[in-house]
Amino acid sequence: IxxxxxxxxxxxxxxxxxxxxxxxxxxxxxxxxxxxxxxxxxxxxxxxxxxxxxxxxxxxxxxxxxxxxxxxxxxxxxxxxxxxxxxxxxxxxxxxxxxxxxxxxxxxxxxxxxxxxxxxxxxxxxxxxxxRGGVQSMFFTQAIVILALSLGGLLTALGILPALLSGIKDTLTTSGRAIFAAAMSALSINVLIGEQYLSILLSGTAFRSTFERLHLHPKNLSRTIEDAGTVINPLVPWSVCGVFISQALGVPVLDYLPYAFFCYLSLL
Structure with missing residues (x-):
């Protein structure tokens, strides 16, 4: 993605x-x-x-x-x-x-x-x-995905998320600021909506022009939103990955959260 x-x-x-x-x-x-x-x-x-x-x-x-x-x-x-x-x-x-x-x-x-x-x-x-397995076992997770995407679409259509993202774009004058802002954007969308793919789509679309303006290769943007979007999703209890993992392992998100070192370290 x-x-x-x-x-x-x-x-x-x-x-x-x-x-x-x-x-x-x-x-x-x-x-x-x-x-x-x-x-x-x-x-x-x-x-x-x-x-x-x-x-x-x-x-x-x-x-x-x-x-x-x-x-x-x-x-x-x-x-x-x-x-x-x-x-x-x-x-x-x-x-x-x-x-x-x-x-x-x-x-x-x-x-x-x-x-x-x-x-x-x-x-x-x-x-x-x-x-285990089959489409039937995925219905609850699929429902979470649909609800998360619906919420994200609503926030985007109302102009809330684009306004938040565009409000900080003018302050991004260095590579460090652009990468940090893109990472925080992907992380925040994960926490707000709980959908990793939406965090990647929205952040990637919003910051693509900024990275081009700063002459940063697009692969830097894709890596940033991956490190701050994909691997952070399992740490959010109401996210798609969090719900799936907690159900599959029978371990609440908050119980395994302190030990998910890879997720924190990828972001850092």
Whole structure:
């Protein structure tokens, strides 16, 4: 999203992101290592049980990794992202059909309601994990996305957000000020609306002309709004990412927020 908003190549954007994400990742690993304390021998019996249940499910095969291989291969050849996603989904559907020969109705059911293992298999916790997925499980998150985008559209149509952003554009006379303002804009929209894509779209559109005026390459803008928009969204309890992560992990946002070092460090 960030690369398309400012008009640069996706892979150029990814390479430029490494200047912030790699140091942030290394520092995050160091911090987690420091906070982990003394390590002791762990009981891996539960892992062995989960491994056995996965094998019993009949879903673990070497060719299961083929869609991922296709994804990486098409990405390396810089194939359009939409075509890459379509090819990956098609490969996964073909493998599913060859492996278990489901009817088209069952395939549609997998896409809508998710996969459900046979009741005769006693898969324990693994059965619960495999039963997740499908469009049906995303309805609540999708509702949050729609509401967030609706609020953002309303604030934009009423001229509130454009007025706030345009009010500071005349004071941006240096590179430092422009980058800081773009980052704070993306962060503020995340907190106000709770939608990461909207924070990228609005900030990227508003500050693109400013970066051009200051002779800053657009990749600097895309990296800034990515570091201050995408990774900050999981830290907002009412955001799309915050709601999804807290539901998936069963951990409230405010509980994991102090330990989300990567999110803070990417912004810094």
């Amino acid at each position: 960030a690369s398309s908003v400012v008009g640069i190549d996706l892979f150029e954007h990814i390479r430029n992101m490494m200047y912030t994400t790699v140091p942030a990742w290394i520092l995050t690993v160091i911090l987690f290592w420091m906070f982990s304390g003394q390590t002791t021998s762990a009981d891996l019996s539960q892992v062995t049980i989960l491994q056995g249940q996965l094998i019993d499910s009949g879903l673990v095969h070497g060719y299961s990794v083929l869609p991922f291989v296709i994804l990486v291969g098409l990405a390396l050849f810089r194939v359009n992202a939409i075509y890459t996603i379509i090819c990956t989904i098609a490969a996964a559907l073909i493998i599913t059909y060859v492996h278990s020969s489901p009817s088209f109705g069952q395939l549609g059911g997998y896409l809508f309601a998710g996969y459900a293992p046979a009741e005769s298999l006693e898969l324990g916790e693994v059965g619960g994990m495999l039963s």
